[in-house]
Amino acid sequence: MSDRIPVKDISPVQVHRPDKSKHNDHYTPRNRIYVRAVKGALENFRRFFGLVFLSLFAILPWLQYEGSQAILLDIGAQRFQIFGLTLWPQDLTLLAWIFIVAAFALFFVTTFAGRVWCGFMCPQTTWTFIYIWFEEKIEGSRNKRIKLDERKMDTDKFVRKTLKHVAWVSVALLTSLTFVGYFTPIDALFIDFFTFSSSFWATVCVLFFAVCTYGNAAYMREIMCTHICPYARFQSAMFDKDTFTVAYDAQRGEQRGPRPRKATREQNAAKGLGDCIDCNLCVQVCPTGIDIRNGLQYECINCGACVDACNGVMDKMNYPKGLISFTSETQLAGGQTKIFRPKLIGYAVVLVLMSALLVFELLSRVPLEVDIIRDRNALYRETNDGLIENVYTLKILNKSQHTQHFDISVNGLEGHRFIGDDSVTVMGGEVFNLPISIAIDPYQLEEPVTEFSFTIRSQEDEDAIIKQPSKFLYR
Structure with missing residues (x-):
C-alpha cells in the first residue's frame, strides 16, 4: 500500500480580460451594470415563463371560493385558507412536507439543469428584468443610458429619471399590495390603503415590502445574487460533470479576436482564430456582469441571455450556433452527457417519495x-x-x-x-x-x-x- 496521496493535475483557468483601450469599463461588476437588451429563443421563453408566474401571483389573491378569498394566509387568526383546504397550527407537519418537497424539487432541477430557478423563476430576477424593461423604454438602449448618466443634469435627464423612478415605485407598490393581499383580504386592503384608512400594521407592511422591492430590483440587483443569496454558495454541491449549465466552448472559440465578416472560417482558422470575435456582447447582456468565457462562475444565474446574444452574432457571421450554450462539462470534453445517473435518480426517487407522503397526509387529514x-x-x-x-x-x-x-x-x-x-x-x-x-x-x-x-x-x-x-x- 502506497503512502502517497494521488495528486490530480488541474490546469489553471486562463482569464481573458477585455482590452480597456477598445472597450469601456462600464460592464464590470465593480461599476454599475448597464444590461443590454437581447432577443432570442431563450429570452422569449424566459419572458413567457415569467409572465405566466407573474400573472398567477397577481391573480390568485383576487380569486373567490364559496364566497370568500380563495387564498388567505391569515396569520392573526392562525389560519391558512387555500381554496377548500384550511390549515391550522396543528397542521404544521403539512407545511413541513411542502417545504421538504420544494427543497428536493430544487435539488433535482439544479442537478439536472443548473441554476435555472435563478434565471427563469426567481422573483429577484423577474422583478429586476421588469425594472430594466422600464429603464430601456424611458431612458433608451444601453449606450444611451450610459451617455445619459455621464452628462450633467438637464431638463430631459430630469424628466426621464423622474418618469423611471415613478414607474419603479408604482411597480413596487402594486407588488407590495398584492403580496400583503395574501395575508389580509385584498379587496378591502386596496380600498383602505388608497383612501388612507388602512390599519397601522397593514400600512407598515405595504410600505416595508414596497421599499424592499424597490431597493432590490432598482439598486441591489446582481448584489442579491452574488453576495446575499445563499443558493449561489451551496449550488456547487449539487453540480456534477453532467449538469447542464451555460458554458462557453473554449476549444471552438479560442483564439478569440475581431475579423472581417467576409473572411471564411477556414481563413480565420489559418490565422489561428477561433469562432469568438471578442465582441463582448455576452458580457453586456449578462445581468450579473460576468464573462462566461472565463469558465463556470457562481455568479452565473443560467438566464441564457449570453446564449441568445452569441447565437445572434454567429448568425451574422454565418457560423454555427452553440459557441455559448446549455451544455455539460462532459459534452465540452467530447463525451456523452449521462442523463440517468445515480445522483439524479436518487433525487428523483426521494422527490417522488416525499410527494407521495405529502399527498397521503392531505388525503388522510381529518377536518x-x-x-x-x-x-x-x-x-x-x-x-x-x-x-x-x-x-x-x-x-x-x-x-x-x-x-x-x-x-x-x-x-x-x-x-x-x-x-x-x-x-x-x-x-x-x-x-x-x-x-x-x-x-x-x-x-x-x-x-x-x-x-x-x-x-x-x-x-x-x-x-x-x-x-x-x-x-x-x-x-
Missing part, C-alpha cells in the same frame, strides 16, 4: 380536532344519587370552512350517564368548548382508573370522525 380537558379542581365527585361523576371539557375545532353538526358519544364505559349536550353546531374555523359530565354507579367500576373513549362524528362529513381516548377516575 376535525378534539382536545379533552379534565376538571382540575376535583378528580371525581359523588352525586346525591350516589353516582361517581367526572367532569370534562371538550374543545372541538371545526377545521373545515363550513358549519357542521357533531354528535358526541361515549364508548367503553358500560352503564354510564351522559350529562350535557350530545349534539353541537360548530361554525367553520370555530373552536367550540363543550362542558359535559359522565356519571356511573361505583359498583360497576372495577378499577380506580377506567379507560374509555369519546367519539365525535360529523353529520355532514362521514370522514370527519375522531375517537379520542380518556380516563374515568374513582378513589
